[in-house]
Amino acid sequence: MLARAGRMPPTIRGKFTEGEAAALTVVADEVKRCGVCDLPLDKVAALAGCSRTTVQNALREAHRLGLINLTHRPQRGRKSLTNLITIASGEWLTWIKRGPAASKAIGFKLLTAAKNVNPTKSTTDEKKAFNERSNRGQQVPRRQTAQRGRGRAGHAE
Helix, strand or coil: CHHHCCCCCHHHHCCCCHHHHHHHHHHHHHHHHHCCECCCHHHHHHHHCCCHHHHHHHHHHHHHCCCEEEEEECCCCCCCEEEEEEECCHHHHHHHHHCCCCCCCCCCCCCCHHHHCCCCCCCHHHHHHHHHHHHCCCCCCCCCCCCCCCCCCCCCC
16 A cells, blocks of 8 residues: 555556555655665565565666666675665656655544543543552552451451
């Protein structure tokens, strides 16, 4: 579903599988937000809901088609920095600029906590009051049992 979020023109979207398009949608969101995507492949895969290999395939194919530019950042004697991904396709850049904000969700209502309160469960205010009574040394009311008045077996009263 992420791939159909409207972050890619249909002409470009049709060249990729659902998982690859979802990965490129995550990249497009990051490019819209920051101008460049420097997320690690594992993070893109997690956000897109696909595997790391699917993300690699998507980036490789998009680069081969000339849709994105990849800048590799190797470090001598250390682990390489993440690749920098920019969108090279003018059509795709225009599509992203005109589209909805990357962080703005469309199509559902946000739920507030007040609407999701279960009336049969105690609230945090009641729990705080209980803890305050306990801490001040006040007697906390207890339930009466039917066996009150009887002594325990083996104990004298």
